[in-house]
Amino acid sequence: MRVQLSSSPFSGLQSGDTLALLCTRATLADDPAFQELDREHGGRIAATATEEGFKAKWKKTSLHRLSDRGPGRLILVGLEEAPLPLRLMIKQAAGLALGRAKELKAKRLVIAFLGPLPGDLSRGAITRLLVEGALLAAHPRLTYKKREDDGATMEELVICWPGQDTLVLRDAADRGELVARAASVARDLVNEPAGTLYPEVFAGKVANLADSSLSVEIRDLRWLRDKGMGGIVGVGIGSTNEPHLVEVDCREGDAKGGVLLIGKGVTFDSGGLSLKPADSMKTMKDDMAGAGALAGLVSVLHQLELRQPVRILLPLAENMPDGRATKVGDVLKMYGGKTVEVINTDAEGRLILADALAYGQERAPEWTIDLATLTGASVVALGPLCAAIMGNRPELVRDVLSAGERAGETMWQLPLIEAYKKMLESKSADLKNAGERWGGAITAGLFLREFVGDTPWVHIDLAGPSWADKEEPAFPEGGTGYGVASLIELLSPMAG
Numbered sequence: 493m494r495v496q497l498s499s500s501p502f503s504g505l506q507s508g509d510t511l512a513l514l515c516t517r518a519t520l521a522d523d524p525a526f527q528e529l530d531r532e533h534g535g536r537i538a539a540t541a542t543e544e545g546f547k548a549k550w551k552k553t554s555l556h557r558l559s560d561r562g563p564g565r566l567i568l569v570g571l572e573e574a575p576l577p578l579r580l581m582i583k584q585a586a587g588l589a590l591g592r593a594k595e596l597k598a599k600r601l602v603i604a605f606l607g608p609l610p611g612d613l614s615r616g617a618i619t620r621l622l623v624e625g626a627l628l629a630a631h632p633r634l635t636y637k638k639r640e641d642d643g644a645t646m647e648e649l650v651i652c653w654p655g656q657d658t659l660v661l662r663d664a665a666d667r668g669e670l671v672a673r674a675a676s677v678a679r680d681l682v683n684e685p686a687g688t689l690y691p692e693v694f695a696g697k698v699a700n701l702a703d704s705s706l707s708v709e710i711r712d713l714r715w716l717r718d719k720g721m722g723g724i725v726g727v728g729i730g731s732t733n734e735p736h737l738v739e740v741d742c743r744e745g746d747a748k749g750g751v752l753l754i755g756k757g758v759t760f761d762s763g764g765l766s767l768k769p770a771d772s773m774k775t776m777k778d779d780m781a782g783a784g785a786l787a788g789l790v791s792v793l794h795q796l797e798l799r800q801p802v803r804i805l806l807p808l809a810e811n812m813p814d815g816r817a818t819k820v821g822d823v824l825k826m827y828g829g830k831t832v833e834v835i836n837t838d839a840e841g842r843l844i845l846a847d848a849l850a851y852g853q854e855r856a857p858e859w860t861i862d863l864a865t866l867t868g869a870s871v872v873a874l875g876p877l878c879a880a881i882m883g884n885r886p887e888l889v890r891d892v893l894s895a896g897e898r899a900g901e902t903m904w905q906l907p908l909i910e911a912y913k914k915m916l917e918s919k920s921a922d923l924k925n926a927g928e929r930w931g932g933a934i935t936a937g938l939f940l941r942e943f944v945g946d947t948p949w950v951h952i953d954l955a956g957p958s959w960a961d962k963e964e965p966a967f968p969e970g971g972t973g974y975g976v977a978s979l980i981e982l983l984s985p986m987a988g
Contacts, residue, residue, distance in 0.1 A: 493630055494648045495623055495669050497658035498602065502529045509650075510598035512567040512589035514582075517548045519607040520568075525654045526606055529566075533558055541568060550574040550581075551965070553592055567592050576877075578611050579900030582618060583625030587966030590629040594646060601626070602650040616664035619651050620986065621900060623668030624675075624977070625966045631676040633968040634683040667986055670792050671899075674980065675973030677701065678781070678788035682958065682971025686760035686777040690733035691808035694759055694780065698738050698787050698806065703794035711737040721851070722824035723843035726834070728809030730764060730817025735809035737848065740790055743801045750801035751983065752857035752947075754848045756841045756864035757783030757808035764837030765813045765820060778971060779841070781958035782863035783808065785975035796984040805852050807844035811837070823921045827851050830942065831921035839926040841866050842939050849943040859888055859948040861982075862940065863975050869932030870906075870953040878902040879957050879974065882937035883950035892950050892982060899977035903952070906934055913938050 502511060502525065513519070519526055520538060530537045537556050546554040548570035556566040569589050574581040586603060593601040603626065605618050626649050651658075651665060681689065681697070689697075695710045702708045713734040716725050721737070728735025743750070758779040762768060768776070783806045790804060818824070822834045824843065828850040832843065841864050852860060870880035879896075881903045883889040889905055896903040915927030915935050923942060927935030937951050957974040960967060967973070 493627065493646050495627075495665055496648060496650045497619070497661055497665055498650050498652040499654065499656050499658045500652070501525070501654050502604070502652070505602055506600070507564050509600050509602050510565045510567065510593045510596055511602045511604065512569055512593065514569045514571055514585050514589065514603065514605045515548050516571050516607055520548065523606045525604070537566065546570070548572045551588060553588065555592070565596060565598070577897075577900065577902055578613070579617075579621055579898070580902065582621040583628070583900050584965045586622040586625030587629030587964070590626040590646070591965055594630075598646060600648045600650065601646060602652050604652040604654070615653060615656065616661055616986070617898075619661045620664040620668040620671075622651050623649070623665050624672045627669060627672035628675060628966045628973070631672070631679070633970055634680045664986065670795060671977045671980055674788035674792045675976040676788075677791045678784040678973040678976050679967065679971040681784040681787055682778050682781050684777070686810070689777070690759050690810055691728065691736045691757070692733065694757060694783070694808050695736045695738045695806075698740065698790055701787060701791040702740060705742065705794050706790070707741040709739040711739065719827060719851070720825060721827045721847040723826050723832070723847040724807050724809055726818040726822070726824040727758070727764070727811050727840040727843050730814045731810035731812035733810045735807070738806040738808065740804040740806075742793060742798065742803075747801070748856040749858055750803055752803050752805070752852045752855070752860040753786055753789070753979070754805045754807070754845060754852060754860070754862040755783035755786035756780065756845055756862070756866065757806050758841055758844070759808060759810050761811045761838070761840065762813060764811045764840060765817050766836045766838040767813060768838060775959055778959045779865050780808070781865050781954060781971060782975070784971065785863055785954075785973065785979065788973060788976045789979055792980070796980065798983055800858065802983065803852065803855065803857065805848040807848045809840075809844055811840045826943070828943070830923065832923050832925050833918040833921040835924050836926045839936070842936055843925060845940055846943040849940060853945050853947055857947060859885075859950075860944055861892065861950045861952065863952045863954060865955040865958050866953045867933045867936050867955060871956040873906070873933060874904055874956060876956045876961065878904050880904060880906045880933050880953040881950060882906050882908050882934070883948075884908070884941055884944070885948040888948045888950050892952070892978070895982035895985070896978040898985070899981045901974060901978045902957070903978075906937070908937055908941065909934055
């Protein structure tokens with residue numbers, strides 16, 4: 493779908509266009525652009541909206557068929573009382589407009605945000621969010637159902653700011669398009685059935701996503717064993733699909749410094765011998781959403797103006813129970829020499845991340861971030877819309893939280909409470925791989941911290957927001973692509 497910008501008044505739009513106005517009650521009462529459009533149509537828009545009882549409430553829309561002058565159809569999209577952070581609300585509102593336009597089989601959708609700019613947002617920030625939300629909504633959910641072609645393909649999206657200079661908003665629109673494209677890659681990977689997306693296949697897809705300017709190395713089981721990566725091997729050894737480690741680098745050689753990003757890639761998590769209940773397995777193809785977000789990032793990395801070189805590590809494994817599977821009570825020797833007693837084979841994500849974290853520190857990165865669908869405890873604490881974030885440097889945590897806010901992805905910091913480290917003490921090894929029942933997200937973070945040394949590090953537990961149990965305007969049920977927008981904002985922030 494093409495993305496365009498327009499400064500034309502609404503009367504200058506084509507008769508076949510569908511115009512979506514994102515509005516509040518104040519917009520309908522006072523906005524000059526809306527008042528002019530309403531006058532051109534004899535006051536029927538405001539009158540009909542009033543008759544329908546449209547009060548511009550969140551997720552409420554009002555459809556109007558107009559005359560041949562200007563756009564043919566108008567959708568009013570309410571913004572009042574949205575129970576969402578502002579930036580996420582704007583993305584979702586654009587997705588809602590796109591969804592209604594698709595129902596109308598529109599070929600060209602024009603979206604306008606009327607009224608005063610909310611909060612501290614600029615037109616550029618709003619443009620970026622509108623483009624991102626609309627394109628995410630336009631991207632179909634990956635499905636193997638047979639579909640009938642109804643010919644209802646949206647061809648063009650236009651963001652309209654009547655009377656404004658839209659040339660200065662081009663970069664913002666391009667950024668929204670880039671983020672949506674990368675997040676859609678992540679969504680498709682998460683939604684792919686685990687039977688067709690196992691570690692070897694995942695690794696190959698990442699290699700295919702990488703631009704020729706990136707270096708990609710795919711490490712197999714033999715290499716992992718030779719390197720002493722007992723965590724990745726221990727998690728993946730129970731599956732017929734062998735574990736892998738993918739290394740993506742945007743520079744040549746073994747130069748030190750830069751940024752290290754690591755994504756948990758458990759392509760299916762049965763729990764291993766600590767077998768999950770059947771209901772808990774239904775969404776476990778999502779347990780690679782951290783690696784999926786970084787795969788989406790890989791697809792656009794060459795288009796970003798990076799402030800620092802970036803290295804990405806994706807430990808990939810399938811956690812299955814068979815005769816070779818790691819047993820409860822086994823002790824694994826991790827990369828770098830630390831030993832871990834496995835008291836729960838379903839606490840597997842931290843094991844593969846620990847190997848990747850320790851391995852990645854050898855190049856002395858300036859800072860490290862890992863992304864993982866790590867704990868149900870984070871979902872219990874923060875619900876399905878918010879990721880948990882922990883780290884060993886307050887300034888890096890603040891930077892990540894700020895990037896998440898600008899990107900419209902909600903995060904909340906949890907403390908790394910030192911007293912809880914005692915829960916990880918083992919009589920058989922340096923660490924246990926799980927603590928007690930309480931504070932599970934925090935003890936998981938404390939476990940990971942043991943493998944980063946003194947490097948500034950942040951852990952993002954995205955178990956909640958990586959998956960949507962029900963359809964939302966900007967994405968259908970399933971993978972959401974969470975994390976992509978925040979990472980892009982962190983690595984290559986937009987001016988203004």
